Amino acid sequence: MTDLTKLTLADARKGLKAKDFTSVELTQAYLDAIESANPSLNAYVAVTPEQATEMAKASDEKLAKGEGGALEGIPLGIKDLFATKGAHTQAASHILDGFKPEYESSVTANLWRDGAVMLGKLNMDEFAMGSSNETSYYGPVVSPFRAQGSNANLVPGGSSGGSAAAVAAWLCAGATATDTGGSIRQPAAFTGTVGIKPTYGRCSRWGIVAFASSLDQAGPIARTVEDAAILMTSMAGYDPKDSTSVDLPVPDFAAAVERGVKGLTIGVPREYRMDGMPEEIEALWKQGLEWLKAEGASVKDISLPHTKYALPAYYIVAPAEASSNLARYDGVKYGLRVSGKDITDMYELTRAAGFGREVKRRIMIGTYVLSAGYYDAYYVRAQKVRTLIKRDFETAFNDGVDAILTPATPSAAFGVGDEDMNADPVKMYLNDVFTVTVNMAGLPGIAVPAGKDGKGLPLGLQLIGKPFDEETLFAASRVIEKSAGLDFSPTRWW
Amino acid sequence: MSVDATTVKRIGRLARIRIEENEVAAYQSELNAILGFVEQLGEVDVSGVEPMTSVTPMELRRREDAVTDGDYPEKIVANAPLSEDNFFMVPKVVE
Structure with missing residues (x-):
């Protein structure tokens, strides 16, 4: 029999429908793959085999009757940031030790409504704060990719590093992820997978452990553009429980995948040409534009003048929101408690022991920029700069640009325990x-994966779209995927 | 702007995170590296610019002021490190 784990989500769906195999068989194939790979890759922090088998059986009953939803019987991995009823939900943090929610996040509820099967919870940077998946309380995720001729472990990127590694290493048919500053797209680029962060408001944030509420969005990581579109269609949707979720109909994103780019105008922002950017990334970017032109798109140089201020503004806004959101972890309602001589002592000791270094650093920065006397100088100024960043994009879109093409990351994946990155937090931040x-x-x-560097490591390109026009992104990234025509499978060493 | 050791300890207290004496110097240098990085925002002319309050042009929805959920205290306290009779238990706060 063919290896069921290697099927795309779209093909697995066809196979289930045609009764070539059952969901129980497909699910078991993934559970076996996880068991053999996870000791090396550490992509899952909890596997839920009983629940998976039960869900698969229920799907098989529906499939046997010719019924079932859009994802009926498809085994997925879920980032540890999503609340899943009765299952490990700890944002890969020590402070949420033992937390098993009594409720289900809206996004995962949508997936189960459509018939998907949960394999387990995926590793991530603690509270989604990181770009290498090294800040997890459960230890780093190791990328299934290695540089040619090297045995050194590489990072899968972060914060959705478990999601990206599990998808690339065939440990699930697709995965949920979240993106606050690049946490879907950067790991996707590092692992030759496709990751989309939809428009803010497209997916409900209800039941997702909050990091920076005005920036957080859920999205899928998958092995192909079509798979990502299928998952996106199920995950998205209006939810009265999230006041920022948008009441708009969800298109069938998969229907847009083969739409092509004929007549589209692709913007090329000059500010994304960075000093010191590797030549192969610059070349890949040009190649991407050529592919889009060959399929009938036109290319236009644009300017997004406030680009360089986005990262510094982010490192004020995101920590500020995080310091408020993470105030709830105090040793009273859930998770870890370290006893002290009085209640304040208990709070301080619990938070000192429960949060990792990067999380503490960001809470402290957030506390500082929101504190009396600094609020206007830091936080209000950063929010003004944010208005200007948004205006840059609006100007480009109003001038007739349909989508913008950029590199996804300034480099390919780096090593686990990279000394430069660990010594200087700002260096790590530059990944985003x-x-x-x-x-x-x-x-x-x-x-979307578009090429490889000199050592055979995947490199990705990023497409940025107009608000709620994810369809154009799926269509254009499909053109890149098809034109690149490369196999982004890692060579198995684990 | 940069922070000194006293400020690091004060931020730690505000954030309710115990910072041990031997950790202060490292936090101070890390926080100053980040504050140094964000300093470039000072170059941007933001006069007359409104601070962003919402990325999507939307009005926050309101709902009727009515009880729509609840009545399951045992679920609320199910994950508490310490609870009794559906109350969260904490160290004594009033003498």
């Missing part, structure tokens, strides 16, 4: 330089 602008403006952005 091309992705963070999109969160600041609330726009949709997709990362």
